Amino acid sequence: MAALTRGCLLVANPLLSDANFDRTVVLLLARDADGAIGVVLNRPSPTGLDEVLPEWETLANSPPVLFVGGPVNQEAVICVARIDGGVPAGASSDGEGWSPVTGDLGTLDLDLDPDSVAEGLQDVRMFAGYAGWGPGQLESELAAEAWWVVAADRDDPFAPHPERLWTDVLRRQRGPLQVVSSYPDDPTAN
Template identity: 50%
Template sequence: MSDTELTGRLLVATPLLVDPNFDRTVVLVLDHDTDGTLGVVINRPTTVPVHEVLPAWSELAGPMPMVFQGGPVALDSALGLAELRALPRQGEDPDPLGWRRVHGDLGLVDLDLPPELLAAEISAFRVYAGYAGWSAGQLERELGQGAWYVVDAAPADAFTLSPEHSWRAVLRRQRGGLALLSTFPDDPELN
């Protein structure tokens, strides 16, 4: 797959992916190039409120103001993901200060800047502790082994208020066999 084919898309863990770091996860790919892949798991909220780790940003984190576990790598670091209220019009500055486009109206936020710089520009915001990362070629190998489904992201996926249902919901909206997999039991041996 080319770089543009993965950035901004979702990786949905197959039912056979048994790595506890990725069991039933949905990963939003933030960057994919020849050096590797970076993403965040969008369906693992923690019990830690944003105001405990980034108090200045907590007002923007509602209505679900919890830190999400973005992946198993660098859990002591934070990434901010935000959706713009509107894409810039032709002739306007392409991106607001402190926001870097990932795909469409989704982008990463510079959490070192004052949130007031972006508050009027964004409609949704989430904080992720850590990230999911793959070295060069690693994700392609995992895709070849059938560990992940690659699907298009819907606008609401990154900011759903029901992240615990994301794995099933994303699969359910796909066509064919992937929709059927949304009914795959948590433990197939009990079926």
């Protein structure tokens, strides 16, 4: 198991009873005394970015759709990006426009001009809503074994086949978690 820090993944136990998080992989964006925030990486929506953020569509990784980042505040869009060194043009390192998560991964302010930041971006993905936990809530869910904390691969937030991410992340783990990767959708059908 990895440390519960920004940039780690929370992988849902298939026995988790909350339909919002069935077989999800959450990238943890922030965690402090007030709680934690993350985005679900493997829930692409049918809504194309050309419909809601056409100015960002050409910068987005495939599939160029809006992802369902979680059940909280689905009107808000969070842009997760990987930069090519330094701070993107038009942003500043003091949190104006760019908020680092870990290494070259962070969140980008969508009020920035996409043309001005394009040169410094390697990968971009948009998430409507987020997953949020109040103080101690995530720790309680971890104690109840609702989630597994694992290290993220640098390409996980931009996986070209997000529908396979839950299985792929578990498959690369060692021991019992690797076995869980083949857990059937309906265990009663076995």
